[in-house]
Amino acid sequence: MDWVTIVNAVINGAVVGLLLALPALAVTLVFGIARFPNAATGDYMTFGAYAAVMTQMFVSTSLVVTALLASLATGLLALFFYGWVFRSLANRSPVASLIASIGIAFVVRSSITFFAGQSPYNIQAPLVRAWNFSGIRVLPTDLYIAATAAVALAAVFGLLHFTSLGRRMRAVADNPELASASGISIRRVMLTLWSIVGLFSGLGGVLLGIKAVVMPELGWELLLTIFASVILGGLGSPIGAVCGMLLFGISQEVASLYVGTAYKIVLAFFVILCVLLVRPQGMFGKIIAVR
Amino acid sequence: MEFYLIAISITVLIYMLMASGLALQYGFTGLINFGYVGFFAIGAYTSAILSMQGVPLPLTFLAATLLAAVVAYPLGIITLRLSGDYLAIITLGFSESLRMVLQKEEWLTRGVHGIPGIPRVFDNWAGPVSGDLTLLGLLLIVNIGVFVLMRHLITSPFGRVIASIRDNEVAVSALGKNPASFKTRSLMLGSALGGLAGAFQAHYVTFISPEQFVPLITFYVWIAIILGGAGRISGIIVGTIILLTFLEGSRFLRDFVGGVSEVQLASVRFWIIGMALICTIIYRPQGLFPDKTKKRG
Numbered sequence: 403m404d405w406v407t408i409v410n411a412v413i414n415g416a417v418v419g420l421l422l423a424l425p426a427l428a429v430t431l432v433f434g435i436a437r438f439p440n441a442a443t444g445d446y447m448t449f450g451a452y453a454a455v456m457t458q459m460f461v462s463t464s465l466v467v468t469a470l471l472a473s474l475a476t477g478l479l480a481l482f483f484y485g486w487v488f489r490s491l492a493n494r495s496p497v498a499s500l501i502a503s504i505g506i507a508f509v510v511r512s513s514i515t516f517f518a519g520q521s522p523y524n525i526q527a528p529l530v531r532a533w534n535f536s537g538i539r540v541l542p543t544d545l546y547i548a549a550t551a552a553v554a555l556a557a558v559f560g561l562l563h564f565t566s567l568g569r570r571m572r573a574v575a576d577n578p579e580l581a582s583a584s585g586i587s588i589r590r591v592m593l594t595l596w597s598i599v600g601l602f603s604g605l606g607g608v609l610l611g612i613k614a615v616v617m618p619e620l621g622w623e624l625l626l627t628i629f630a631s632v633i634l635g636g637l638g639s640p641i642g643a644v645c646g647m648l649l650f651g652i653s654q655e656v657a658s659l660y661v662g663t664a665y666k667i668v669l670a671f672f673v674i675l676c677v678l679l680v681r682p683q684g685m686f687g688k689i690i691a692v693r
Numbered sequence: 694m695e696f697y698l699i700a701i702s703i704t705v706l707i708y709m710l711m712a713s714g715l716a717l718q719y720g721f722t723g724l725i726n727f728g729y730v731g732f733f734a735i736g737a738y739t740s741a742i743l744s745m746q747g748v749p750l751p752l753t754f755l756a757a758t759l760l761a762a763v764v765a766y767p768l769g770i771i772t773l774r775l776s777g778d779y780l781a782i783i784t785l786g787f788s789e790s791l792r793m794v795l796q797k798e799e800w801l802t803r804g805v806h807g808i809p810g811i812p813r814v815f816d817n818w819a820g821p822v823s824g825d826l827t828l829l830g831l832l833l834i835v836n837i838g839v840f841v842l843m844r845h846l847i848t849s850p851f852g853r854v855i856a857s858i859r860d861n862e863v864a865v866s867a868l869g870k871n872p873a874s875f876k877t878r879s880l881m882l883g884s885a886l887g888g889l890a891g892a893f894q895a896h897y898v899t900f901i902s903p904e905q906f907v908p909l910i911t912f913y914v915w916i917a918i919i920l921g922g923a924g925r926i927s928g929i930i931v932g933t934i935i936l937l938t939f940l941e942g943s944r945f946l947r948d949f950v951g952g953v954s955e956v957q958l959a960s961v962r963f964w965i966i967g968m969a970l971i972c973t974i975i976y977r978p979q980g981l982f983p984d985k986t987k988k989r990g
Contacts (some may be wrong), residue, residue: 501919505966633782678779679771
């Protein structure tokens with residue numbers, strides 16, 4: 403394996419990692435604040451990708467408009483399921499929300515396949531030639547995707563660390579009872595949380611749809627990869643989710659040079675097992691965060 | 694019609710075996726196994742591959758049951774000291790990884806082509822109909838046996854410990870019991886039943902392929918026990934019958950509703966399972982037959 407191939411794999415892995423960091427951040431925030439692993443995240447992504455295809459068919463082919471509308475649609479979807487399902491399960495055990503999130507995943511995916519069928523779609527993006535630096539190839543589209551993801555991630559970290567709303571969110575994550583006793587409105591925190599989850603999963607789905615093919619299993623197949631990297635970074639830690647996903651994205655691309663792409667899911671599974679054996683709290687997690 | 698009734702009854706009993714295993718794990722112990730279909734697959738493939746090599750069927754069934762239990766052991770050891778969410782993610786990952794392996798390792802499993810021509814259970818038993826009837830009888834005996842054993846298990850000291858782990862794990866460890874060890878044993882027992890069900894499935898349908906073992910099957914079984922009431926044996930029976938009525942009934946749906954294609958019908962089934970999961974959890978958390986010994990969750 404010559405080094406140019408490996409560098410290309412690293413670049414590709416970094417782009418994939420950065421865009422999957424969006425849903426990974428969504429998973430970790432839900433785990434930190436609403437306290438359950440949201441298995442519907444992958445299918446929220448799928449919904450975003452199909453919403454983008456729909457937008458291009460009926461509204462506008464502009465990628466900016468498409469990405470905005472599709473993320474907004476997914477945001478509304480996430481808020482709807484929060485209002486109907488997760489809000490009523492808030493006082494029950496996390497298991498209830500977890501099982502319900504599987505149900506939501508099925509409902510979202512089957513609604514998509516009922517209307518759109520099983521055949522794949524494409525999100526139209528302008529065809530561009532890759533820049534070639536003596537064998538190291540960089541697609542401008544990939545750069546835009548990475549930049550969009552990076553800006554979105556920066557926005558959430560800004561929200562979490564520099565606004566009072568973000569401070570309230572972190573307070574709820576640390577200790578919901580204490581936060582509620584100090585007069586923090588859990589409701590507003592939850593609405594913000596689920597808007598971010600929807601917008602981010604949707605945007606992640608659109609970006610992925612531009613890079614790959616849009617199909618019903620798009621998000622579901624990534625669910626384990628996302629969970630693996632979130633556990634690697636430390637469940638509930640936002641910075642851990644982003645670093646974990648980047649690390650995972652790159653190592654996955656490099657590893658598939660050697661073992662083939664078919665075993666990506668298996669690789670994710672083994673990473674989870676190894677992390678849980680060696681360092682159950684993940685790279686950035688606090689011990690107390692492990693329940 | 695007779696054939697059809699026999700066929701449906703066999704399927705019901707195979708699902709009931711699976712539901713018993715999952716109910717032992719979730720209903721009685723509180724373990725969230727989202728990869729149950731993986732153990733079903735292990736059972737099916739183990740028994741199929743061994744019997745194709747000429748191993749007698751009773752031995753292949755035994756191997757299928759044991760191997761499913763053995764595979765559950767490391768999963769339990771790694772995750773059961775952590776919270777339940779981890780077990781859910783790990784088991785889901787396990788079943789999906791296993792499916793990838795079944796798809797890719799063609800030397801062992803013939804990959805996506807599947808394994809055809811698996812010997813039936815009572816093949817040389819005077820024709821297929823009486824063979825199926827005998828199989829039905831055997832499944833009935835196995836199911837009743839499992840229920841009797843489970844009743845004993847639940848009322849035994851072991852059963853009381855796992856029920857209290859489900860309700861309050863901290864209290865159990867405070868009393869000096871080690872919850873992880875009890876949970877591992879329950880996980881292995883339940884998975885063994887999944888493996889046994891898999892063996893029955895393989896030798897009944899005589900053809901297995903990786904696509905028969907998608908996560909949807911796991912959630913079929915989940916909906917059966919949640920709907921029926923997870924902590925009761927009557928819940929297992931009623932839940933399985935409701936599930937199979939729905940699965941078989943939706944087959945006839947197409948005769949009444951025009952303009953729905955086969956693919957769309959699959960989506961509709963999938964949608965109903967999702968909705969059933971959501972609605973039961975929200976509106977009927979204890980299932981149709983609430984377990985009166987369990988505290989409200």
